[in-house]
Amino acid sequence: MQSTCDFTAGWFSGIAGLLIGHPLDTVKVRQQTFTEHRMFSIIKKTLQKEGIRGFYKGMGFPIVTAGAYNSLFFGAYATVLRYRHSGQEPDGNLRRFCCESGILPPLWHTNLIIAGGIGGATTVMLGAPVELIKTQLQVMTDSPAALKQLHKSGKKTNKVTGPVSCAKHVYELRGLRGFYIGGVSMLLRDIPSFSVYILSYEHIVCLLQGKMISGEHPRGIYQIIAGGFAGILSWMFLMPLDVIKSKIQADDLISPKYKGIIDCFIQSYKQEGTSIFFQGIIPCMVRAFPVNAAVFYVYQLIVDKCDEFYFSLK
Numbered sequence: 001m002q003s004t005c006d007f008t009a010g011w012f013s014g015i016a017g018l019l020i021g022h023p024l025d026t027v028k029v030r031q032q033t034f035t036e037h038r039m040f041s042i043i044k045k046t047l048q049k050e051g052i053r054g055f056y057k058g059m060g061f062p063i064v065t066a067g068a069y070n071s072l073f074f075g076a077y078a079t080v081l082r083y084r085h086s087g088q089e090p091d092g093n094l095r096r097f098c099c100e101s102g103i104l105p106p107l108w109h110t111n112l113i114i115a116g117g118i119g120g121a122t123t124v125m126l127g128a129p130v131e132l133i134k135t136q137l138q139v140m141t142d143s144p145a146a147l148k149q150l151h152k153s154g155k156k157t158n159k160v161t162g163p164v165s166c167a168k169h170v171y172e173l174r175g176l177r178g179f180y181i182g183g184v185s186m187l188l189r190d191i192p193s194f195s196v197y198i199l200s201y202e203h204i205v206c207l208l209q210g211k212m213i214s215g216e217h218p219r220g221i222y223q224i225i226a227g228g229f230a231g232i233l234s235w236m237f238l239m240p241l242d243v244i245k246s247k248i249q250a251d252d253l254i255s256p257k258y259k260g261i262i263d264c265f266i267q268s269y270k271q272e273g274t275s276i277f278f279q280g281i282i283p284c285m286v287r288a289f290p291v292n293a294a295v296f297y298v299y300q301l302i303v304d305k306c307d308e309f310y311f312s313l314k
Helices: 002-033 039-050 054-058 060-084 108-140 144-153 163-174 175-182 183-209 220-236 239-250 261-272 274-278 280-312
Strands: none
Touching: 002 039, 002 054, 002 108, 002 280, 039 054, 039 060, 060 108, 060 163, 060 183, 060 274, 060 280, 108 183, 144 175, 144 183, 144 239, 163 175, 183 220, 183 239, 183 261, 220 239, 220 280, 239 261, 239 274, 239 280, 261 274
């Protein structure tokens, strides 16, 4: 029952985060993959050529899967943490913060890092295909009107017009394995990223809230602040891997430019220097705070209510 609470809370928090953050994610991906790297220039050109809808390209598929993506992370994270601490909490309540009253279980922070990393790894199975299709659509610059007209014409074309045609295009060219292009770079990014993410959130909540009674819910404003900064910290040091992931997933499916992660790194460095590995960091940081503030607030709100209901039945 308690694991169901985490999976459910993760589902709704994922949708909340996506709705807030997708436009800036589009800007970030275009900065990382286009020859034009200036953020405001990309925003201006997107508005001129594609309108507001241009910022929401590639969102159709993620909006369906965002809930499942976050559900996998938070569900796996809580399940691993519960397993690692099984029998150590006398009231059966899962300790989520180190500042809760009572004796801190041995290796608490190590287990938190492990749980966050495993949670991050589980998301790649679903996340890689979603990210691939999203990225392929985000780097398209055709206006929505032109794509709509092409779709209505009924003519047979190899032109990708949306998530379904993109998925079909990937499958026809690369088979099922094609959906996992960039999957290794996602693993290398997400395992440490989610470990930092969950550890940062827990620590910042405790710094703001102070000592808490076991099972106490942190104040909403503290969840928002901690979630926002946890998002920023988890992205800050892993931008280079995100750039490589974006480049590999935005690559041409027929004649790819990159042979793998190392080749992508070498080519990118030779052509554009170290600065390329931090392209998109501004929209990423701007996006990270509100998105992850919303994610943790919604997650904590639902999991707290769910836990209350669970313990009322005992």
